[in-house]
Amino acid sequence: MKVKYLGTGAAEGWPGVFCSCRACREARDRGGKNIRTRSSALINDSLMVDFPPDSYCHIINYGLDLSKLKHLVITHSHQDHFYIDDLKLRKPVFAHLEDDSVLNIYGNKAVAGIMAEILDDNSILKQYLNFHYIPPFETFRTDDMMITPLLASHDRKEDCYIYIFEDKDGKRMLYGNDTGIFPEETWDYIGRFRFDLVSLDCTSGPLQEGTYHMGIPDNIRIKERMLQMGSADKDTKFVITHFSHNGGLLHDQLVEAAKPHDFDVAYDGFELFV
Ligand SMILES: [Zn+2]
Ligand SMILES: [Zn+2]
Ligand SMILES: [Zn+2]
Structure with missing residues (x-):
């Protein structure tokens, strides 16, 4: 599995x-x-997680062609993860697309509500955007990926998700932005699997938080519990991401703080293979 x-x-x-x-x-x-745009990731060059306001900047910086993107998985409806105004441009005359070019978007009920609002009165956009509501803890499949949304600890106004992604090679990643320490029902689900890669919210940098976001002390708790449960082992890679300036540590300082705990500190453009 490749993650960018x-x-x-x-x-x-x-x-x-x-x-x-x-x-x-x-x-x-x-x-x-040290320059960090809003969070998003590309898995196996074919599936994108979240669509932030900086997606335009991402296509320029990384030479991406999103006309080819088929699957977009959304964690929750906050604007840094789901920037609907740019999605409305996925139709003529703003975009010239193949006739069968459909972007499948997957998300929770809050995302479903926003999508219904923009699609209900826009028959042309409906040809190019296809929304799928995905309930928590129910696995679904895209072309070559098994995906399971799990509940995050974040905004209580909606079911925010973290995700399990399993590709056709059997590689498994737990990907979480915008979550505190996981709710127990999510721990129960995670306990059934072993992960090759775990990517965690570290909004608070060196500071402990754990209810809405996490910092390194919370990431350590997650890692320890996963190791105890057998969901992670010495070969599991742990990555921390989604950093805020309020944590105070710049990239090199985060790397120093994370080193004793064997966390990789993500940065814009960071790629890894598991
Ligand atoms: Zn959020
Ligand atoms: Zn966020
Ligand atoms: Zn600032």
Whole structure:
């Protein structure tokens, strides 16, 4: 399984859109891996997780052609993960697409409500966007991937999801943005499997949080419990992502803080294979 992190920042990006804090000033000065656009990932070059406002920036930076994208999986409806205004451009005259070019979008009830609103009165857009409501804990299949949404600990106004992705080679990833320590029903489900890759929210950087987001102390708790349960072992890779300037640590400092716990610190453009 190949995973490319297109963006690794929290809702406001890093530097934040309107922010003048020390961490944002330093990120502007240092550039490189300290610049974090809103979070999204591409799996096996064919399936995208989340559609942030920076997707346009991602297609430019990474040379992506999203006219070919067939599957888009959404974690929840917050604007840094589901930027609907750009999806509305997936139709003529904004986009010239093959007649059978359909982007399948998968998400929770909140995402379903937003999609219904824009598709109900737009018959042309309906030809190019096909929405699928996916209930939590029910596995579904795309061309070459088995996907299971699990409940995150995040905004209680909707069922926010983290996901299990299993590809045709049998490689399995747990991918979570925007979650605190998982609810027990999610732990019960995770306990049935062993993972090759675990990708975790680290919005709070070095700080403990655990209810709505996580920081490294929370990531350590997740890793320890997965190792105890047998859902992870010495060969499981752990990646942390979705960082906010409010955590304060720049990329190199995050790498130092994460090193003793064997976490890879994602950055925009980070790729890994498991
Ligand atoms: Zn987010
Ligand atoms: Zn800032
Ligand atoms: Zn969120």
